Amino acid sequence: MDRVVELEGVVAVVGRFPVLAGAHLSVERGEILVLQGPNGAGKTSLLRVCAGLLPVERGTARVLGMDVRTERERIRTRVGLLGHGNGLYLELSAARNIAFWGAMAGASRAEVDRAMEMMGVSGRLADVPAARLSAGQRRRCALASLVVRRAELWLLDEPHAGLDATGRDELDTVLRSAAAAGATVVLASHERERAAGLATRTVTVDGGLVKEES
Amino acid sequence: MDRVVELEGVVAVVGRFPVLAGAHLSVERGEILVLQGPNGAGKTSLLRVCAGLLPVERGTARVLGMDVRTERERIRTRVGLLGHGNGLYLELSAARNIAFWGAMAGASRAEVDRAMEMMGVSGRLADVPAARLSAGQRRRCALASLVVRRAELWLLDEPHAGLDATGRDELDTVLRSAAAAGATVVLASHERERAAGLATRTVTVDGGLVKEES
């Protein structure tokens, strides 16, 4: 129960290329795990495997105690992913986007408003079409859409990229309080100092493998 | 001649929204100027004005001694921009992309190879379609495409985002040596520490205005 993520010798393939080449990883509940490693190491792929977006070719991957191969649908309702993309509908306003993802997660109107407030996309910005927002503002919308999900496992791919100084601090606060409330956070990041301040543990991904460090 | 960028009361409008609200800025040759400021402040807009992508509604903008309104075409052949997007053709391989931009800039085959080497996208990666590359690898391709241009004014919008630790250092080296060779660099960044280490000067953009600091 307390192992939230358990990867054992996971091989995942895109095209014919093994993006993960036998990765082992285990993450406990309440951890904030940072994935570091060079470009193309397999961090994004690892997060996508955990979210059930990338099929496991060999080895086993268990998330929240369930096998991603067989119980993907059940896992997904309890996991939240922020990828390199933001998952926004660019034609719709910021508010409409976040409300959509809120509705999908069964969140109330008030929760949606709270998330927007928290990520600083309320007020004037709420009615601007996502396409017109600045890069950082779009990232904030994506984070707000994630916050309303109240996931048990947060998977974040370079969540700080594009956020301004206050946004970074706000995000760290959100992640710390989520972890304190019993959620688990796995995030990929290239910003050493910030990641070090946030992480309870850091591992390095390289060549499709996870190298445990402390 | 030595004022590479001169903005005087520049107002720029997107839709009906004034993304720049009367910005003043002047940049000398050889400077590495960092733009900081909150999300939506107008950093991207400012860079786009300098590149002649966003029309100047009021005020004057002079780049490399020429007015962006009237001599845009001549300015552009001497300016290089890295935006939030990478400007890659996702279906084409990394090598094909960089060769394309190299050819557009009149660079030789050797220069293209050198740029690819420099940004670490040679070897195996060269033949992977850009769509299949990792986020950081795509950013590296975009940077390589920029390096081959040998621009006199480099405009970079969060160039470090997505790059790994070595990539960041490599980029800083490239920018420093470009500046040392007489080029001018203006970049937007949210990473305080890294920017501070690189910058010869930092200004804050907010509310569509530039606040000079030292």
Place this chain on the structure above:
Amino acid sequence: MTLGVTATARIVAGKDLAVEARSRVLTNQVAPFAAIVMVMFAFALDNDGILLRVAPGLVWLAVLFSLLVVVQRSFAVETADGALDALRVAGVDPAAIFLGKSVALMVQLLVLEALLAGLAVVLYGVTMGGAGFVQLCATMLVATVGLGFVGTLYGGLAAGARGRETLLPLLLLPVVAPVLIGATRATEAAFGSGGAEVSEGLPWLALLAAFAVIFGAVGSLAFGPLIDE
């Protein structure tokens, strides 16, 4: 999930229609295109008396064109910024996505068909009795349901794995063709083109209904595996 399939589907459909309301691709791009197709044919064939004969085929041809554009658009919106991935990860029931997107597609197609049928009446001088009109409406409704399902399935396939899309048209087109032929024949009967009787359209209607049901069922089941590669 806290929401049922119907509720989720409704939200998805609402979102798709909101995107359309904002971007107006249907009203400003597809509809004028379809209209110009009709006008051009009117121009080319006016003096020959062929016009009335081919009117039903033209209406459905224009619908087919529009179907492709609208489907493409419907999934471009999902993939532009990774929203389809987000939907998958959000654990949204694929059947609900399928139904929601199908319904939004059908609504758009129906609007378009009404417009085209209206144009056919005005431009080609089609005349219909009451029975013909009822049958035309029935045909449109049933054919649209079928096309909406097929189109969404098609779009899901195209948005999924890359290599697979090469098979797509080969799989799909033999399937769409009968729907279009059925709809054309039923419409001919309704318009009385070439001396067809209204009652001649009924078997075609039944065929269309069978298609709609089969594709609704297959789509609800198959959509998940399709978009989840």
Place this chain on the structure above:
Amino acid sequence: MTLGVTATARIVAGKDLAVEARSRVLTNQVAPFAAIVMVMFAFALDNDGILLRVAPGLVWLAVLFSLLVVVQRSFAVETADGALDALRVAGVDPAAIFLGKSVALMVQLLVLEALLAGLAVVLYGVTMGGAGFVQLCATMLVATVGLGFVGTLYGGLAAGARGRETLLPLLLLPVVAPVLIGATRATEAAFGSGGAEVSEGLPWLALLAAFAVIFGAVGSLAFGPLIDE
């Protein structure tokens, strides 16, 4: 710029064709679709001898549709990751972008037209003499050049701001319509549809040529201001 317009245009065209060679949107999506349209009409109108009469119109209608799809695609590739901005900033001569993209578009359209004309011969039993064949080829060539220029010009305009794309058909269709009518008439003459003589097609060919020249010239000059808002 160190490169001349022609050299730059060639690189741009090569790039566009390389993208198509990789993604195969034309061969795997547009062409089969166009083919099915032809087949459907063969089905729908088989017994009436109308087929031969409408064949030229159908061929060009399918071409028009494909034009829209391919143009959209051609600029989607440019805007997906900000490449069009990059091209503008790179100081690439807009005329060269215009010519390069137009040529790539024309090549794709020509392939498609050859396919469609072949289908018309097979499905509709079109027969042509040698003179007819030559004229058909000439018509296709000239019409395609015109369509390629117009499509690229307005595609560039539509590729800019978002709301702007809704304008594409409004702008494009009144302009393209004469080309299509001209091409249809010239093709009718080549096919001998409705008893038309081959020589009747010549004035149409001249019209098409004038169109191509005008839009090539205007496009080369106007493309810059249009994509540069």
Place this chain on the structure above:
Amino acid sequence: MNTVNTQNTDGDAGAPTPAGTGTPATRALGIVALLLMVATALFGLVFSADDIVQGSSVRIMYVHVPSIWVAYVAFVLTAVCSAVYLSGSSRSLSWDRVAGASAEIGVLFVAVSLVTGSLWGRLSWGTYWVWDARLTSTAFLFVTYVGYLAVRRLGGTHRQRARRSSVLALLAILEIPLVHFSVRLWRSLHQEASVATGGTDVELDGLMLFSLFLGVVSFTAVFVWLVLHRHRTIVLEDTMADRGLDEAIDRRRAEAGVA
């Protein structure tokens, strides 16, 4: 349009706002245009004779033909102003405003011609509309300029508007020869160009010809009058938009805490 007198507002935004768009000169022109219209109505409806073939319905010609010709003039004016703007010899936005005003009035006149033409068609061909080359191409001309006006309303800055629409105007003007020659190109039902080329197949007697001429003169006067006023309202609209922008700029600056 009412005509409270103030100074001329030609020129760029920022001039003091007048209370109306009239000047003594335009009022004089307005009166002349009105008188000419009355004269045209008298000649068209009373003095000129019935046609041998078409009877009284030929009188529609005195509206139908001048209005399409004036529309041609309007579109040519639009194209010329656009060319001047684009050529860069004068970057004044006035050229663009005149172009826009002229196109708008031109669209109006095409519409008049379409309506009168189809009424005439009902009388002489028995149907309001046929898919004839002249008619179809005229409809396309109408759509083209509606598209041009839509492009003008896309938003963005005044200069963006000017640049985009100027290019379009230069393309759209090419449609006019197409409309004019469509009759010959497509062996059309419609009347061949006969007046303009001095052809002999249609015999217009002296009075008919004079009425037609009068129609052209009076429609032109009305056109000039309308364009002058419309140009001035565009100036006012632009001024308003600029003021809205000033407020927006202040709000934007306030985001940074700057007054």
